[in-house]
Amino acid sequence: xxxMEIIKLxxxxxxxxxxxxxxxxxxxxxxxxxxxxxxxxxxxxxxGLTFTYGLDPVTSIAFLVAVYCAAITGGGITSxxxxxxxxxxxxPTTFDGHPMAAGGQPLKALSIALITxxxxxxxxxxxxxxxxxxxxxxxxxxxSSELFAISAMGLSVLTALDEGNTIKTLISGLMGLLxxxxxxxxxxxxxxxxxxxxxxxxxxxxxxxxxGMFAVTKVLNETVERSKLQNIDEAKRDKIRDGxxxxxxxxxxxxxxxxxxxxxxxxxxxxGAGATIASFLxxxxxxxxxxxxxxxxxxxxxGIAAAETANNAATAGSMVPLLSLGIPGGNxxxxxxxxxxxxxxxxxxxxxxxxxxxxGSVFVSMxxxxxxxVFVSFAVAKVFGKVLSIPYSILGTLILLLATxxxxxxxxxxxxxxxxxxxxxxxxxxxxxxxxxxxxxxxLVLGPIVETNLRRAxxxxxxxxxxxxxxxxxxxxxxxxxxxxxxxxxxxLIDKKKVNATN
Amino acid sequence: MVQELVFNVALLIxxxxxxxYIGATAPEPIPGQxxxxxxxxxxxxxxxxxLCANIYKILKNRPKGENFKIxxxxxxxxxxxxxxxxxxxLVYSYALDYIGFIFGTIVFFxxxxxxxxxxxxSKLLIVSxxxxxxxxxxxxxxxxxxxxRGKGVFRNIALMIESIF
Numbered sequence: 001x002x003x004m005e006i007i008k009l010x011x012x013x014x015x016x017x018x019x020x021x022x023x024x025x026x027x028x029x030x031x032x033x034x035x036x037x038x039x040x041x042x043x044x045x046x047x048g049l050t051f052t053y054g055l056d057p058v059t060s061i062a063f064l065v066a067v068y069c070a071a072i073t074g075g076g077i078t079s080x081x082x083x084x085x086x087x088x089x090x091x092p093t094t095f096d097g098h099p100m101a102a103g104g105q106p107l108k109a110l111s112i113a114l115i116t117x118x119x120x121x122x123x124x125x126x127x128x129x130x131x132x133x134x135x136x137x138x139x140x141x142x143x144s145s146e147l148f149a150i151s152a153m154g155l156s157v158l159t160a161l162d163e164g165n166t167i168k169t170l171i172s173g174l175m176g177l178l179x180x181x182x183x184x185x186x187x188x189x190x191x192x193x194x195x196x197x198x199x200x201x202x203x204x205x206x207x208x209x210x211x212g213m214f215a216v217t218k219v220l221n222e223t224v225e226r227s228k229l230q231n232i233d234e235a236k237r238d239k240i241r242d243g244x245x246x247x248x249x250x251x252x253x254x255x256x257x258x259x260x261x262x263x264x265x266x267x268x269x270x271x272g273a274g275a276t277i278a279s280f281l282x283x284x285x286x287x288x289x290x291x292x293x294x295x296x297x298x299x300x301x302x303g304i305a306a307a308e309t310a311n312n313a314a315t316a317g318s319m320v321p322l323l324s325l326g327i328p329g330g331n332x333x334x335x336x337x338x339x340x341x342x343x344x345x346x347x348x349x350x351x352x353x354x355x356x357x358x359x360g361s362v363f364v365s366m367x368x369x370x371x372x373x374v375f376v377s378f379a380v381a382k383v384f385g386k387v388l389s390i391p392y393s394i395l396g397t398l399i400l401l402l403a404t405x406x407x408x409x410x411x412x413x414x415x416x417x418x419x420x421x422x423x424x425x426x427x428x429x430x431x432x433x434x435x436x437x438x439x440x441x442x443x444l445v446l447g448p449i450v451e452t453n454l455r456r457a458x459x460x461x462x463x464x465x466x467x468x469x470x471x472x473x474x475x476x477x478x479x480x481x482x483x484x485x486x487x488x489x490x491x492x493l494i495d496k497k498k499v500n501a502t503n
Numbered sequence: 504m505v506q507e508l509v510f511n512v513a514l515l516i517x518x519x520x521x522x523x524y525i526g527a528t529a530p531e532p533i534p535g536q537x538x539x540x541x542x543x544x545x546x547x548x549x550x551x552x553x554l555c556a557n558i559y560k561i562l563k564n565r566p567k568g569e570n571f572k573i574x575x576x577x578x579x580x581x582x583x584x585x586x587x588x589x590x591x592x593l594v595y596s597y598a599l600d601y602i603g604f605i606f607g608t609i610v611f612f613x614x615x616x617x618x619x620x621x622x623x624x625s626k627l628l629i630v631s632x633x634x635x636x637x638x639x640x641x642x643x644x645x646x647x648x649x650x651x652r653g654k655g656v657f658r659n660i661a662l663m664i665e666s667i668f
Contacts, residue, residue, distance in 0.1 A: 054647055167560065171553045178521075178546045185539035190530055192539060193521065216592065223588040223619060393619035394630055397612050400592060401638060408599070409648040417596040425589045433507045455537045463535035 003129050010360025013058050014368060022059065023066045023365055026051075027373050030070025031380045034087055035077040041087040041275065041315075042331040042438075043214045044071035047399070049207065049339055050406040057343040058357050061336060062365035068332045069121050069315050069366055070373045072275055076113035076308050077381045081106060089275035089311040092283035096296060096303030103299050111244040112253075112301050113308045114377045119257055120309030121370035124265040124316030128323075129363050131269070132352065136324035139349035144460060145468045147348075148453035149477035150325055151446050156481035158439050159488040165434055166489050172436040176443020177450065179204050186452045187459075199415055206338040206444055208407040208420035213437045214331075215403040216424020219396045221431070226392060249301065256286055256302045257309050264310030268317020268330070275314040275330065282310030316366055323352060323359050327446065331438050334445040342410070508561050515554045522547045584618060591615050603653025603661050604643075608635040644668045 013019065026048060033044035048067035052060035075087035080097035093113055100109035142150070158173040159166050182193045183203030194200040250257075260282040267278035286306040287296045296303045318330040326347030328334035337347055345351070345358075352359055407420040427437055454468075461467040469478060522544055529540035580586055595611040602610075612631035621627055642648045643665075652661035 050642065050648075167553055167557050171550060171557065174546050174550045174553065178518075178543060178550065181543045181546070185529075187536075188530060188539045190528075190539060192525060192528070192543065220585060220588055224583075224585050391619075391621065393616045393621035394634075396619050397615045398634060400615060401608060401612070401634070404596065404599075405638065405642050405648065405650070408650070409642070412649055414596060414599045414651060417599060418593075421589075421592045421596045424592065428585070428589075429510060433510050451542045455542065458537045459535070463537075 003133070006129065006133070006356050006360045007363060008360070009357045010362070010364030013357055013361040014062055014364040019059050019062060020368075022051075022055070022063050023368055024372060024376075026063045026066035027070040027369050027376050028380075030067035030369075031074035031077075031373055031376050033067070034071030034074025035377075035380060040214065040218075041068055041071035041075065041089065042210075042335065043218065043399075044068070044087075045332045045335045046207075046211050046214055047402045047406060049211075049335065050402060050409055052339060053409050057340055057345050058355075058361050060339055060343065061358060062361040064332075064336045064339065065315075065319070065362050065365045066369040068336075069312060069369045070376070072312050072315055073114060073117040073121075073308070073373050073377055074380065076117060076304075077110065077377060080109045080113055080304075081381070087275070087311075089279045089314070090307070091276070092279045092307035093304055095283065095307075096298070096300045099297070100299035100301070100304070105299075107243055108245055108301075109299075109304060110378075110381055112250075112304045114374050115245060115250065116253070116257055116260075116305040117308040117312040118370040118374045120261045120264055120311070120313035121316060122367060123258075123261040124268065124313035125363055125366040125370070127262075127265045128316040128320050128366075129359070132320050132324045132359060135320065136349050136352040139325050140353065142349070142473070143457070144453045145457035145471050145474040146477065147325075148450060148457055148468075149474040149481065151327055151449040151453065153477055153481045153484070155442065155446055155450065156484040158442065159485050165436065168434050169436040169439045172430070172439035173443040176440040176445075177447040178443075179209075179440075180444050180447025181451065186448065187455055204444070205410065205416055205419060207335070207342065207410055208416040209423040209444065210331075210335055210338070210441055211403045211406050212420035212423025212425075213427035213430075213441065215399055216421060217427035217431060217437065219399050220424060220428045222392060222396055245301070253302055253305045256305045259285065259289075260306045260309035261313045264313025265317040267310070268314030269320045275311040275318075278314035278317075279307040279311040282306045312370070319362055319366075322347075323362065325349060326351065327449065328442075331441055334441055337445065504561060504565055508558065511554055511558050511561065515551060515558070518547050518550050518554070522551075588615070588618055591618065599651045599653075601654050601657070603657040604650035605635060605639065605661060605664065606653065606657055607651070608638070639664075640668070 014023065029048065030044055033047060034041055045064055045068050048064055052063055055063065072087060072089060075090035076093050076097070079090040079093035080101050083094050083098040097109045097113055100106075139147075139150070155173060155177075158169055180203070182200055184190070184201055185192055191201055263282045263285060264275075264278040267281060268275065283296075283303060283306045286302055287293050290296065290300075290302070314330070315332070318328070318333040321327045322333045322337055326337070326349070328337045341347060345355075403420060403424075404417050407416040408414060410416050430440070431437055457468045457474075458465060469475060525540045525543050525547075529538060532538035532541075591611065591614050595607055599607050609631045612634060613627050616627055616631070639650065643650045652658045652665075
């Protein structure tokens with residue numbers, strides 16, 4: 001299907017008054033959630049889920065995409081003004097955004113962050129529109145063994161999620177895969193790990209687990225130890241030098257914006273690697289390429305542009321594997337995937353062929369959101385001092401209530417709320433001991449795809465495992481997966497050896 | 504560190520149990536196919552290896568001379584914010600079916616906000632009622648998500664409020 005036809009379909013879905021209002025609402029709550037310290041972009045999508053239960057799947061994804069993009073951008077507000085990254089992917093924005101704001105130019109720092117974020121999002125959405133159909137068409141030729149290899153590739157980024165903590169991250173990913181085996185066996189149809197409990201027969205509900213591990217865990221963390229805000233002094237604002245960034249200044253940063261946009265999209269496409277890796281990688285690339293690296297960390301506009309362009313570009317990038325292969329490109333995409341599965345949507349390469357309106361609605365929603373969110377963000381930034389004055393004692397409780405409603409409304413039963421709470425408490429212990437929650441979620445989401453395709457592939461080859469792994473595409477993908485899995489483990493060892501040799 | 508060690512050992516024991524449990528509950532394998540127990544068992548074997556490696560790492564990195572004494576400070580645990588917070592959320596989730604969303608949420612809001620440091624009771628009462636009403640209107644009335652009504656008198660009150668909207 002041609003790109004123009006997809007866009008036309010997207011316009012038909014999105015440019016309906018009710019959907020436009022919903023997307024606008026999604027943008028507003030996304031910016032607010034993203035800007036609130038302690039509410040990550042993933043949690044924003046999780047909390048946004050509750051609003052989609054009454055919607056059709058196409059409108060739901062358009063709405064969730066709006067929340068996701070806006071949350072990533074909204075996170076830049078607190079990074080600049082309070083030196084608190086609203087979402088982890090906004091952390092590099094604090095390096096230059098806050099010094100610039102504290103140096104008397106908060107409006108300029110904020111406008112660079114918001115405008116480059118929108119530019120990154122728009123450019124990546126266009127790239128997504130061009131790449132996704134090609135990838136989906138190629139994936140249609142894939143059989144079970146290739147699909148297994150692709151999902152294994154998704155798992156191969158596990159070691160890169162927390163490089164200094166490989167063992168625990170691998171344990172987390174494997175636990176996610178094991179949790180995904182709870183319930184009816186997908187091929188033989190017998191109960192696994194249910195201990196006679198009929199509720200467990202349908203498996204572990206992903207959404208309450210995600211809500212628990214992201215929202216409840218975070219509130220429990222804040223209950224035990226509260227994060228602090230570092231506000232900028234309004235009196236120090238330099239009213240002459242401060243103002244919205246000029247077009248000429250943006251043009252001077254075109255190289256940074258283009259590089260970061262491409263880098264962010266590519267990182268976003270890689271399953272498992274998301275906006276956080278994209279923004280850090282882009283920031284460090286710009287520092288390395290700069291003629292004056294010493295300026296970074298002291299209010300360099302390119303530093304803000306690099307981080308914000310890349311993190312929002314990664315949001316569109318993460319939708320590419322989701323829409324073309326049915327594999328999430330990150331945590332937020334994993335939640336969107338769960339939401340669609342819950343509504344009976346068959347994810348995979350056929351989605352784009354049979355229902356191209358999903359792709360169209362995601363694209364148009366992203367374009368619309370990226371434009372609207374700049375204005376929404378400025379408005380939110382203006383009143384944010386007041387929003388932040390909401391004490392955490394109220395905000396934290398509200399987050400718990402939204403999480404409760406989100407879990408309850410899934411099937412209108414409190415069983416999911418209890419599951420959410422247990423996941424939240426377990427998540428607290430899990431993160432306290434250094435295990436990796438996103439890795440567990442990645443395993444949980446990819447688990448059924450990996451297992452079903454592997455077993456089906458072995459069945460088709462009549463038990464010949466070697467025949468499964470020696471198929472050309474499968475073999476290449478598995479080699480790439482193993483290399484990608486081992487690289488973060490081997491690289492520090494090589495670096496250490498080099499340092500020892502030098503000494 | 505002791506807590507971390509206990510957590511890892513508990514996971515290790517649980518997974519070893521799971522290895523045997525899945526073997527005992529799975530049907531006989533069919534030749535030429537990967538049976539339903541093999542995949543989880545593969546994962547468990549990897550998990551056991553990695554957990555052993557992690558436990559070794561914890562033991563290796565422990566400060567010299569540190570003894571592994573588990574001092575159970577029951578009073579400390581029971582009065583910790585973490586325990587109280589976890590219990591509040593857990594009790595709230597169980598109580599929703601009995602006392603319903605409206606009453607459960609107002610009580611939970613007051614209790615959890617107090618735990619988070621809010622001391623003004625009058626403010627808490629007003630905010631909890633307002634927030635509950637706003638959430639109820641958005642989700643129950645606006646989005647047709649039927650929030651728990653509770654049982655007995657709570658159900659009657661919830662039905663009465665629903666009839667207003």
